Amino acid sequence: MEIRVPLMRRMYMAVCAYVLFGPAGYGAIAPPCGKTLAVYKGVAVKSNDKYQWGLNGGGSCGGRGDFGLQFQCVEYVKRFYYEALGITRALNWTGNAEDFFFSADKDQVNPFGQVVNNKGLLAFSNGNATPPEPDDMLVFGSTDKLGHIAIITSVTASEVTFVEQNWSITGTSTLPLSVSTTGYKIHDRVSTSHSGQTHLYTVLGWLRDPDRQQSCPPSFTDDFNRLDGPVGNGWTNTTGNTDGDLVISNGALAGTPGRAAIYRPVDLSSLVTASATITQENGFGGSGRYVGFLFGNNGSVLSGYGVFFGRDPQNTGELLVELILNGTQLLASSAATPDSFQFGPSITVSVTFAPDGSITGSVIGNGVVFTFDLGVVSRASLPGSNIAVYTQGAADGGSNPVVDNVTISHFCNIVPE
């Protein structure tokens, strides 16, 4: 027997059912095909309807569009790079998500013998010294070697957040990020089965357009927030320290009355920038006090090209920036130092040492920025391949320099794999 329900009553029943139980069936969680789940830089992440997560045959609810199968993960990254970043070659990119990583900068025959075209991108393996950045593609590998791909939207010291199609129902997800002395490692995507077995989507790394303007986040940082004592964390005290070694004291690098330095290996074949915060009682003053960086240091206290910061006259004068080679002053910038530069309780110094030997930098203190350019120096005489942090303390018995928050950065686009 057919049961017929008047239209108004059917509508009323439908509304009541929705209020009581919410939407039912596939629509309960997976929004309709093509519905926006999230938006990043104006490009919508869309629902793959009942095929989300590979269910129901892992199809593509929107069929084939300009950027491929709608709405697979690959379709979004191609559409994002085209629409948000203006990279028109994205239209022609081929392959599954995992293929993108291995064909980043060359045509690649994948393990199945299929030729996947060159994406013209820089690839950074997970754990690379170059950190992931917003707009990078985040590529995952999987057992089936199809993989997964997403777009990074933000990076903090401990997390990477990204947008993605055909996985998270919100179109966004976050993974932990570990930072070590060797690089940045995004944690694999792990799901735990009912019995506790783990299922992995391994983070292969991140991809970046080489022409994109980028910041240069540090490849190494040290805030010295460790227990008082030896410096550690990859640093070694130089030989020839005159009044003992540098140590950690109260979460910072404590200088000595005399000359002392710590060093660590650094890649000087590319542009490298070192920066630090320097503090001292009564401002940065006193007799013969300096802090600086030594590029090409060989493990002895004054070797290499040193860029030192002090003041001239020593106790009350203007900022002094000196270029030192193996302990001998080559240049001093005091003449260029503006009279208005006044030391506050601390200064932040930054020095960039380029492959051609040029040295530039800045000093920020008391709300004023002072920049300097020491020109080109020869690279032929670099005595070593380290970078050193140098301090020269209070010969007059006063307080010694304190160094904190050392960072070392390389030019972002120089170290792709």
Next chain:
Amino acid sequence: MHKLFRPVVGIIILVAAGLIAAAVAFPFAARQIPSADPQLPSLSSHPQPGPAVSSSSTAPAITWSVPQFSATLFPGTSTTTTITFRSGQPLGSTTVDVTPSLSGLVAVAPTSFSKINANQDYTLTLTLAAPQGFQKRSFGGTIHIRNAATPPKTYDTPLPVNLQTDWNTLADASSGLTFALPLLGVSPVVQDVGSTSDSAFVIDVQVPNPSDGTVHSLLRILALPNASNLDIQQWFEQNIDDSNGTLLSSGAFQLRHLPNGPAMVSVGPFPDGYQGAPVAQAYLLSQTGDLVYTIKQSQDLQLTDFGYPPSAAAGVLTSILGSVR
């Protein structure tokens, strides 16, 4: 009212009634216009200009949009398509019948019309379903229009229908596996990459993209280890489902017996709160019990590129898995 006006008013009322009736009838008539549903490439409907068949001089002439309807389907799958017909004369209540030889294979909708207007197209939706067994077969019959009254009378001419099941059999020399693949109109290539992390081997089925001829991955068959020889439901629970057992408890995956063994098959509905990784269409226990075969479509090229609607993919993939030997 003056007597002279009474016939005029009567005419006006009749005309108005006729207009109202036409206005009411028009929307329903408009719905009979055939839709432009895509058809699978394996469906063949042999269109030709003009009436396909002519009726006898006494019976209304039923003409079909195609002179005969043929379809080749992959075993175990189904699809829908549309055809239209028209009559040279107006007809009363009619029914649409499918001969018993196509019972269970071809269903038609609608199955009746209250009336048929002359020279107007009417759309029929055909649902075609191929049997699961991997045996190449051919099924013949007709679809015919007849009057709903008694005695029943079939109007000339019925539409001949032919349904076949057919496929390619592919072999992976490395693993020794064979499996069936739908006829796609292109030559597939099988590549075995051997073992990967967590898999005994992965087979890639590659085909030329019909749009540009470049070879792309279409689907992958994985052999996953089952070292403890668990039954397929236990294996699925331990290796695939999330920590809450969402896929099993929601019924998104259910135990099915494919021709070659038990399998956990994606049947929906979409699971609330699923926390796990992407899944495959189905997971089949191998006959030796130490492996689980699964199948996934590529992200680069899919069955939709060969004319299959997205909704057909699940059936095709399950059937392919059901053919693995």
